[in-house]
Amino acid sequence: MSILIDKYTKVLVQGITGSFGARHARLSLEYGTKIVGGITPGKGGQIFDNVVPIFETVSAAVKETGATATAIFVPPAFAADAIMEAADAGVGIIVCITEGIPVMDMMRVKAMLAGSKSRLIGPNCPGLVTPGYGEESHGGCRIGISPGYIHKRGNVGVVSRSGTLTYEAVWQLTQLGYGQSTCVGIGGDPINGTSHLDVLKMFNEDPETEAIIMIGEIGGNAEVEAARWAKENCLKPIAGFIAGATAPPGRRMGHAGAIVGGVEDTAQAKKRILSDCGIAVAETPGVMAKTLIERWGK
Amino acid sequence: MNIHEYQAKELFDRFGVPSPQGKVASTPKEAYDAAKWLAVTRLVVKAQVHAGGRGKGVFKNGFKGGVQLVDSPEEARDVAKKMLGQVLVTKQTGEAGRLVRKVMVTETVSISRELYLAILLDRQTCRPVIIVSTEGGMDIEDVAARTPEKILREYVNPLAGLQAYQVRKLCQNLGLQTTARQFGRLLHSLYKLFIDCDCSMVEINPVVVTTDDHVYALDAKFNFDDNALYRHPEISSMRDKEEEDPREVAAAEFELNYIGLDGNIACLVNGAGLAMATMDIIKHHGGDPANFLDVGGGATKEAVTAAFNIILGDPNVKGIFINIFGGIMDCNVVAEGVVAAAKETGLKLPLVVRLEGNNVAAGKNTLAASGLNIVSADGMDDGAKKIVDAVA
Numbered sequence: 001m002s003i004l005i006d007k008y009t010k011v012l013v014q015g016i017t018g019s020f021g022a023r024h025a026r027l028s029l030e031y032g033t034k035i036v037g038g039i040t041p042g043k044g045g046q047i048f049d050n051v052v053p054i055f056e057t058v059s060a061a062v063k064e065t066g067a068t069a070t071a072i073f074v075p076p077a078f079a080a081d082a083i084m085e086a087a088d089a090g091v092g093i094i095v096c097i098t099e100g101i102p103v104m105d106m107m108r109v110k111a112m113l114a115g116s117k118s119r120l121i122g123p124n125c126p127g128l129v130t131p132g133y134g135e136e137s138h139g140g141c142r143i144g145i146s147p148g149y150i151h152k153r154g155n156v157g158v159v160s161r162s163g164t165l166t167y168e169a170v171w172q173l174t175q176l177g178y179g180q181s182t183c184v185g186i187g188g189d190p191i192n193g194t195s196h197l198d199v200l201k202m203f204n205e206d207p208e209t210e211a212i213i214m215i216g217e218i219g220g221n222a223e224v225e226a227a228r229w230a231k232e233n234c235l236k237p238i239a240g241f242i243a244g245a246t247a248p249p250g251r252r253m254g255h256a257g258a259i260v261g262g263v264e265d266t267a268q269a270k271k272r273i274l275s276d277c278g279i280a281v282a283e284t285p286g287v288m289a290k291t292l293i294e295r296w297g298k
Numbered sequence: 299m300n301i302h303e304y305q306a307k308e309l310f311d312r313f314g315v316p317s318p319q320g321k322v323a324s325t326p327k328e329a330y331d332a333a334k335w336l337a338v339t340r341l342v343v344k345a346q347v348h349a350g351g352r353g354k355g356v357f358k359n360g361f362k363g364g365v366q367l368v369d370s371p372e373e374a375r376d377v378a379k380k381m382l383g384q385v386l387v388t389k390q391t392g393e394a395g396r397l398v399r400k401v402m403v404t405e406t407v408s409i410s411r412e413l414y415l416a417i418l419l420d421r422q423t424c425r426p427v428i429i430v431s432t433e434g435g436m437d438i439e440d441v442a443a444r445t446p447e448k449i450l451r452e453y454v455n456p457l458a459g460l461q462a463y464q465v466r467k468l469c470q471n472l473g474l475q476t477t478a479r480q481f482g483r484l485l486h487s488l489y490k491l492f493i494d495c496d497c498s499m500v501e502i503n504p505v506v507v508t509t510d511d512h513v514y515a516l517d518a519k520f521n522f523d524d525n526a527l528y529r530h531p532e533i534s535s536m537r538d539k540e541e542e543d544p545r546e547v548a549a550a551e552f553e554l555n556y557i558g559l560d561g562n563i564a565c566l567v568n569g570a571g572l573a574m575a576t577m578d579i580i581k582h583h584g585g586d587p588a589n590f591l592d593v594g595g596g597a598t599k600e601a602v603t604a605a606f607n608i609i610l611g612d613p614n615v616k617g618i619f620i621n622i623f624g625g626i627m628d629c630n631v632v633a634e635g636v637v638a639a640a641k642e643t644g645l646k647l648p649l650v651v652r653l654e655g656n657n658v659a660a661g662k663n664t665l666a667a668s669g670l671n672i673v674s675a676d677g678m679d680d681g682a683k684k685i686v687d688a689v690a
Binding site: 027076077100101102103104105106107108110111112145146147149150160161162163164165166167168171188190191215217218219220221241243244245246247248251252253255267283284285286287 | 419421422424425426455456457493496498523524525526528529557559567568569570571572573574575576577578579580581582587590623625626654655656677678679680682
């Protein structure tokens with residue numbers, strides 16, 4: 001098992017003919033992902049790379065292909081519309097890669113999605129990977145922009161707000177011989193679709209996931225909320241890391257969501273709470289996997 | 299993005315948020331004319347800089363106070379003369395202070411009550427939240443710490459918008475009676491401004507109730523969502539680059555995300571999370587980061603050269619740590635970019651490079667074969683230790 005996606009998941013790509021979307025659609029196809037359709041308004045009826053049919057609308061694509069997941073690569077000004085279109089078409093897993101969406105747009109999207117059957121991952125995220133069993137983990141499902149080859153199929157669930165820190169953690173695990181069940185990049189924006197807590201709950205219920213790495217950063221209280229839940233409900237070993245201990249207050253550190261607000265919001269405060277909740281906190285980002293394995297004892 | 303007080307006044311006027319009459323002036327003559335136009339006996343002249351604490355600030359020419367009460371157009375002119383072209387130092391500007399290019403001349407109002415009002419986006423509920431307090435004119439963080447019960451919050455459903463009952467509730471809790479309608483109109487106008495202009499925060503401290511029962515926004519602080527500026531050219535044009543760190547302005551031109559800090563180890567990293575974590579790991583091993591710098595997904599030769607130039611413009615920098623996890627991007631392309639940039643900028647400082655990911659072996663070879671004094675690192679901890687040792 002894995003969470004959210006597996007090698008059978010049928011995936012759409014919204015914005016498949018843009019250079020960014022096209023490049024990553026190709027990499028996902030090579031990885032073994034079942035990309036069954038692309039969406040580019042005005043290009044419906046064409047075939048992408050002679051293999052993937054392009055549709056005018058998401059609902060037409062879903063009707064034709066039975067897709068249950070989508071990756072969104074459209075520019076920020078059109079991304080909110082793309083997410084709502086996917087939700088309207090009944091797509092269950094909506095992964096929005098786009099960086100730089102106005103936060104008011106996301107506020108409305110979030111309000112519209114409340115009560116719908118769709119789960120949004122992101123935006124401003126690397127996406128999802130459920131590694132396969134093949135060489136360099138091929139044969140799995142990759143939705144988004146993560147490098148596939150750094151993964152290995154196994155039993156560690158990884159959840160993170162940051163793309164490159166996810167890769168760092170995954171690569172450390174793979175180097176030490178530990179594989180991953182599913183890796184989830186939830187994105188660096190202040191309003192996102194899926195929280196650390198949502199993902200922890202899924203990992204907790206997934207029989208294949210035996211241990212978890214949770215990576216967070218300054219800004220908001222999502223990591224704290226997840227840690228407090230885990231203390232009461234999660235029996236699986238968790239290692240954590242919080243980036244931004246040296247970030248000056250009030251400055252936005254790249255990610256729109258990475259800004260130190262109140263006193264409870266610092267990296268130090270979050271690390272302390274994680275630790276109080278029984279999570280093994282990595283001293284440096286260089287030892288995230290090592291910290292997990294020590295706690296796990298496996 | 300932040301704006302000046304006189305620009306906030308422009309927005310208030312456009313959206314019908316009542317605020318005292320006033321005009322901006324760039325010369326003492328303009329200040330005189332503004333005062334004449336206002337035709338009132340008591341006026342206030344305020345230095346326009348992006349930093350708070352102006353009232354208690356001191357100019358480098360010795361003149362005290364960036365906010366002055368005056369009684370005549372002549373006096374307004376004289377005060378403006380002492381402020382314009384001078385550097386104001388407040389608790390928020392640091393020692394360098396800020397050059398005052400404009401002053402604002404406004405009428406004074408006779409205040410009976412001061413309230414606090416802010417609207418911002420609440421991350422937890424993903425909704426706009428209106429925050430009010432009867433304790434206006436004070437530092438709101440202090441109020442929150444000492445008397446949290448005096449801070450009231452009202453959450454707004456973003457799809458429905460601000461409702462009349464919510465305004466009535468707030469007015470009652472603030473103890474407003476005769477001025478409730480006026481406050482309500484101000485709040486509705488401000489909420490519309492907040493939404494229409496893609497603000498991430500607007501804070502009015504204080505909102506004043508005057509002795510003759512008027513309600514005015516006296517001082518305002520705005521924050522706009524940078525991601526939404528593309529659809530607000532009129533707000534983008536309010537950007538005052540002179541108020542921003544010149545290194546950050548230069549970085550933005552190359553689409554690099556740079557924030558200057560006080561340390562001496564510069565970092566160049568791909569990805570915001572990894573960039574933050576790189577600063578942390580330098581600190582962990584006893585060093586002090588000089589900056590946050592995210593080169594994004596493409597560490598090309600041009601981007602790295604631009605980044606080097608910005609980093610080297612900081613005289614505190616004694617060494618550079620490059621930390622790249624090239625997931626999809628080719629590490630060798632990054633290495634070639636680093637070598638070319640180091641040669642082009644004539645780099646003399648210690649340079650530690652940690653490369654990982656796609657085609658990393660070729661990348662490391664390129665660095666080794668360059669003939670430059672580049673130290674290669676295995677892993678983040680190793681790299682951080684090496685650069686900390688190199689600058690020690």
